[in-house]
Amino acid sequence: MAQKDVPPRWDHKMQQRLARGEAAALGELYDRFASLVHSLAHRVLGDERAADGVTREVFAHVWEHPDSYDPKQGPLRSWVAQVTHRLAVQRLRATESAALTPGGSGSVEELESLESKVRRASVAARADYIVHSMPAPLRAALELAYVQRRDYRQAAVDLGVTEDEARRRLRLGLQLLSTAHDAGTPRGYGGAV
Amino acid sequence: MNGPEGFAAHDGPHGDREPRIPPPRASVEDSGLPLPDLADPGEPAPVPLDLSHDVLKSLLGAWALAACSAAETAAVEEHLGDCGACADEARRLREAVGLLHQPESLDLDPALRTRVLESCLDRRPPRIPVPRWAAPYDAETARLDALLQDFGDAEWHAPVRLRWFEADEATSRRTTVAGVIAHLLSVDGLVAVALGLDDPLTEAVGGEQAAAGPAARTDAFWRTSHFPPTRSVRAPWREQSHRLVRTVSFTGGGAGGLTVPYGDFGLPLHDAMLDRAFECWVHAEDIAEAVDYPYEPPAPRHLHRMIDLAARMLPVALAERQRAGLSATGRPPRLVTAGEPGRSLRLEIEGAAGGEWLIPLDSPGAVGSADFEVAHVALDGVEFCRLAAGHVPPEEAAAGQVGDREAIRDVLFAAAGLSRL
Numbered sequence: 165m166a167q168k169d170v171p172p173r174w175d176h177k178m179q180q181r182l183a184r185g186e187a188a189a190l191g192e193l194y195d196r197f198a199s200l201v202h203s204l205a206h207r208v209l210g211d212e213r214a215a216d217g218v219t220r221e222v223f224a225h226v227w228e229h230p231d232s233y234d235p236k237q238g239p240l241r242s243w244v245a246q247v248t249h250r251l252a253v254q255r256l257r258a259t260e261s262a263a264l265t266p267g268g269s270g271s272v273e274e275l276e277s278l279e280s281k282v283r284r285a286s287v288a289a290r291a292d293y294i295v296h297s298m299p300a301p302l303r304a305a306l307e308l309a310y311v312q313r314r315d316y317r318q319a320a321v322d323l324g325v326t327e328d329e330a331r332r333r334l335r336l337g338l339q340l341l342s343t344a345h346d347a348g349t350p351r352g353y354g355g356a357v
Numbered sequence: 358m359n360g361p362e363g364f365a366a367h368d369g370p371h372g373d374r375e376p377r378i379p380p381p382r383a384s385v386e387d388s389g390l391p392l393p394d395l396a397d398p399g400e401p402a403p404v405p406l407d408l409s410h411d412v413l414k415s416l417l418g419a420w421a422l423a424a425c426s427a428a429e430t431a432a433v434e435e436h437l438g439d440c441g442a443c444a445d446e447a448r449r450l451r452e453a454v455g456l457l458h459q460p461e462s463l464d465l466d467p468a469l470r471t472r473v474l475e476s477c478l479d480r481r482p483p484r485i486p487v488p489r490w491a492a493p494y495d496a497e498t499a500r501l502d503a504l505l506q507d508f509g510d511a512e513w514h515a516p517v518r519l520r521w522f523e524a525d526e527a528t529s530r531r532t533t534v535a536g537v538i539a540h541l542l543s544v545d546g547l548v549a550v551a552l553g554l555d556d557p558l559t560e561a562v563g564g565e566q567a568a569a570g571p572a573a574r575t576d577a578f579w580r581t582s583h584f585p586p587t588r589s590v591r592a593p594w595r596e597q598s599h600r601l602v603r604t605v606s607f608t609g610g611g612a613g614g615l616t617v618p619y620g621d622f623g624l625p626l627h628d629a630m631l632d633r634a635f636e637c638w639v640h641a642e643d644i645a646e647a648v649d650y651p652y653e654p655p656a657p658r659h660l661h662r663m664i665d666l667a668a669r670m671l672p673v674a675l676a677e678r679q680r681a682g683l684s685a686t687g688r689p690p691r692l693v694t695a696g697e698p699g700r701s702l703r704l705e706i707e708g709a710a711g712g713e714w715l716i717p718l719d720s721p722g723a724v725g726s727a728d729f730e731v732a733h734v735a736l737d738g739v740e741f742c743r744l745a746a747g748h749v750p751p752e753e754a755a756a757g758q759v760g761d762r763e764a765i766r767d768v769l770f771a772a773a774g775l776s777r778l
Contacts (some may be wrong), residue, residue, distance in 0.1 A: 185484030187483035188495075195471055198390070202465055220477075227477040227478075295457070306422075317426075330419075331415045338422070345452060
């Protein structure tokens with residue numbers, strides 16, 4: 165949520181503590197990232213228990229392989245999101261493939277529909293991550309317009325900014341969000357799928 | 358509201374033609390998206406606006422979100438027919454709106470934390486584990502933090518009545534949800550100080566001499582804050598609770614003989630951490646009740662440890678009642694040599710967290726003994742904890758009782774007397 169306030173030092177120390185095998189560090193890691201991990205997994209899989217399972221896998225992965233995080237590549241939050249994305253999509257692919265025509269490997273149509281489902285889930289999860297990690301002023305403007313159905317003039321009053329600024333934030337927020345559709349991946353998120 | 362970027366320049370000329378208060382927008386089902394359709398301009402604008410390209414472009418985000426006036430919507434859509442660049446961007450932004458969704462109330466199952474952490478620790482055993490006696494505190498602070506997660510100002514300032522027993526009388530004080538967290542922060546600070554960590558009170562009350570006991574510390578915090586506590590107490594409380602769990606992990610599982618001074622008494626570190634876990638749960642329930650949220654009791658194995666702590670504290674509490682003349686019997690306690698068996702009450706706690714404890718009645722030094730059992734009390738685990746938290750009057754505690762009535766009354770009142778602010 166307020167990941168902008170977290171200095172990279174926290175990421176680095178957390179990695180060291182995990183590598184040292186400090187159970188208390190694992191608890192803190194969970195407290196900071198569990199809701200992000202669970203919501204991304206839920207976005208991909210659309211199922212509570214499957215999301216619980218991915219959450220367990222993600223934290224197990226981080227706990228067992230803290231050294232696979234490279235602080236130079238970006239914040240720990242992005243890396244955790246990336247691991248979540250990868251494991252959630254893996255699980256989606258596995259459950260969907262298992263549901264294909266029994267015995268066979270699935271028809272061309274089935275495989276195509278599986279791929280497009282995986283793609284849609286990926287884009288949705290990337291979009292959630294973008295919203296989650298965009299600058300708070302942009303997110304607040306989008307929430308007012310989308311969730312609370314305020315028009316930009318009302319949003320400007322709520323945010324205590326000019327109407328110009330409210331329009332700018334809505335447009336910039338959507339521009340950032342639209343990159344979820346791009347084949348590449350948003351900055352600081354890393355590739356998955 | 359004239360902005361620094363010459364907002365008046367384009368608001369001025371058109372301001373008189375636009376309604377000052379935008380018309381109410383059509384309500385849209387949560388499942389659907391409030392998207393204007395390119396082919397359907399929606400509400401027709403009576404007067405077309407003459408807006409510059411830059412202004413039209415700046416409106417694209419608001420337009421995609423259906424967050425501008427009908428006149429502006431019409432002007433944007435007319436423009437999209439003529440301007441390829443804006444039309445491209447409009448399409449992309451509208452697709453982006455399709456990626457937004459209503460916030461789902463995805464409350465994480467609090468039990469998931471324990472399951473996830475346990476499965477991690479099974480796969481890679483920790484070199485520095487959280488001591489078993491600190492696990493209840495770790496779990497309870499995490500549960501309370503999860504409860505606070507989505508609180509808005511209304512919840513943070515909701516009134517809470519803190520209740521406890523003092524000299525056999527029900528006592529209470531009013532505060533707010535934020536005040537309760539300030540209380541937990543202040544009293545957890547006793548453990549922090551004993552561990553050599555920063556005292557949260559030093560920062561809150563400035564140079565004032567740090568107060569000694571839980572009540573005095575809480576008073577000092579509440580009194581010296583310039584404003585009533587707000588949601589800003591959450592971060593320091595959570596940071597301190599994380600730091601406590603981390604620091605006690607380095608004691609290597611033993612409490613290292615460290616005693617946490619509570620003012621007029623002291624508790625060994627591992628008992629103090631259990632006490633703080635208990636208080637955290639009790640006050641989380643106070644908070645949950647104040648904002649009308651459900652809240653579950655702790656995991657049975659954690660609850661069992663909390664009950665055990667209370668049961669172990671009862672003999673001293675009984676002796677204090679006798680000294681203070683509150684004891685039901687009124688007669689002086691029989692002398693029992695330390696370490697010898699003495700008259701005992703069997704405390705039977707039912708439920709998954711339960712067990713049986715023999716409480717020596719005549720001296721804290723005596724050993725509980727089945728041979729000298731004079732009374733038997735049976736209570737549900739959560740009921741016993743509410744009694745020990747001062748939330749249930751001893752006379753009303755739902756307890757099955759057999760045997761010496763005065764001994765039973767004494768023990769139930771002593772249990773209620775364990776509570777404090």
